[in-house]
Amino acid sequence: MQSSDIAQALAGIFAQELNLAVPSVDADLLAGGVLDSVSLVELVLLLEKRFELTIPLEELDFDDLRTIERIAGFLSGRLQARQPGAVT
Amino acid sequence: MLAAEESAGLKLMRALAGTGCRVAGVLATPEGPAWTLARTLGHRVWPAQMVRDPAFADTMRREGVDALLNVHSLHIMCGPVLAAPPLGAFNLHPGPLPEYAGLDPPSWALYHGESHHGVTLHAMTGRVDDGGIVERADFAIGPEDTALTLYARCVTLGLPMVLRLIATLATGARSPTLQPMDPARRRYFGRRVPEEGRLSWERPAAAIVNFVRACDYHPFASPWGHPKTRLDGCEMAIAKARLSAEATDAPPGMVVALDETGARVACGDALVLVSHLALDGRLMRPAAVLRAGQVLS
Numbered sequence: 503m504q505s506s507d508i509a510q511a512l513a514g515i516f517a518q519e520l521n522l523a524v525p526s527v528d529a530d531l532l533a534g535g536v537l538d539s540v541s542l543v544e545l546v547l548l549l550e551k552r553f554e555l556t557i558p559l560e561e562l563d564f565d566d567l568r569t570i571e572r573i574a575g576f577l578s579g580r581l582q583a584r585q586p587g588a589v590t
Numbered sequence: 591m592l593a594a595e596e597s598a599g600l601k602l603m604r605a606l607a608g609t610g611c612r613v614a615g616v617l618a619t620p621e622g623p624a625w626t627l628a629r630t631l632g633h634r635v636w637p638a639q640m641v642r643d644p645a646f647a648d649t650m651r652r653e654g655v656d657a658l659l660n661v662h663s664l665h666i667m668c669g670p671v672l673a674a675p676p677l678g679a680f681n682l683h684p685g686p687l688p689e690y691a692g693l694d695p696p697s698w699a700l701y702h703g704e705s706h707h708g709v710t711l712h713a714m715t716g717r718v719d720d721g722g723i724v725e726r727a728d729f730a731i732g733p734e735d736t737a738l739t740l741y742a743r744c745v746t747l748g749l750p751m752v753l754r755l756i757a758t759l760a761t762g763a764r765s766p767t768l769q770p771m772d773p774a775r776r777r778y779f780g781r782r783v784p785e786e787g788r789l790s791w792e793r794p795a796a797a798i799v800n801f802v803r804a805c806d807y808h809p810f811a812s813p814w815g816h817p818k819t820r821l822d823g824c825e826m827a828i829a830k831a832r833l834s835a836e837a838t839d840a841p842p843g844m845v846v847a848l849d850e851t852g853a854r855v856a857c858g859d860a861l862v863l864v865s866h867l868a869l870d871g872r873l874m875r876p877a878a879v880l881r882a883g884q885v886l887s
Contacts, residue, residue: 521604521605522604535600535623535626535627538596538597538600538623539596539597539738539741539742539807539810540597540598540601540741540742540745540746541597541601542809542810543738543739543742544742544746559736559738559739559808559809560808560829560830560865560866560873562808562809563809563872563873564809567809
């Protein structure tokens with residue numbers, strides 16, 4: 503799954519499941535107050551279910567969460583690492 | 591009218607948008623996230639501390655406020671403001687009442703090693719976190735829970751309570767049935783951080799791990815900060831730790847072993863696995879800083 507596809511899926515999760523309006527995939531979610539503490543926990547739970555991943559909170563960094571694009575990049579890396587034969 | 595702050599206040603405002611519920615206004619920290627969202631949604635805003643001013647009751651009556659809902663705003667409301675709305679004033683509290691009144695209940699519950707936590711919606715009186723209970727939901731605390739995940743669960747369970755209350759109030763201008771709080775079970779927790787925010791490695795491993803979890807809001811800032819320890823006169827903070835179930839006769843605070851999973855540190859009765867330290871607001875692995883045989887104090 504490509505990062506752009508993940509970004510599109512994320513935009514849908516923000517809009518439909520978190521009820522959060524994000525103007526664009528490069529909009530700052532933190533400075534804009536979109537992604538707060540509870541929304542982050544909800545997002546992680548939704549992403550774990552949707553992408554069948556485990557995302558320990560300690561592995562999250564604000565830099566990974568700043569935009570939908572960056573979250574997509576973070577997820578893309580974790581999905582690739584899960585591929586058979588991936589170097590981790 | 592809403593007195594709204596933090597994530598819970600933002601989520602309630604978003605949930606109310608489009609429901610037909612008239613929001614007479616929002617009390618919030620000026621220019622903070624709740625203030626900004628309220629303005630975006632077209633609500634009138636007032637500084638949160640107005641709830642301390644008896645004259646604000648006149649404003650509420652003038653605005654036709656039916657009910658006042660406090661969602662994670664920490665200002666103590668004065669009597670005339672509480673009495674102004676004809677349907678009452680209500681507070682959503684991220685802890686089980688009356689046992690966990692006051693500040694930071696998720697952190698205190700973890701610190702005390704509780705097996706369950708809860709969220710309470712109650713009518714407000716002049717006393718903090720006191721008044722008849724509209725609804726309370728309790729839930730189990732899991733071994734992986736942190737203060738952040740408990741807080742999030744309180745909000746997730748609590749917001750539907752607020753929406754149900756609003757629906758009840760809207761059906762016929764009647765007040766909900768209230769269950770009295772048992773004053774004998776009341777415990778109040780203030781701003782003081784336990785143990786002055788410092789780890790005592792002589793304590794049992796479970797107490798050490800509970801303290802670390804109680805402070806853990808990563809990646810957000812913790813109201814308690816991370817619990818601190820010292821190494822050779824330098825202060826550092828423990829961000830993540832869990833029980834290792836390994837007995838030890840090493841002196842408390844000694845780093846017994848290090849590997850990629852973290853540092854095994856001796857406590858009063860067993861080892862704990864410290865997986866992350868906090869340095870300058872970022873998490874790091876202990877192996878980058880600690881060496882086996884060193885003693886934390």
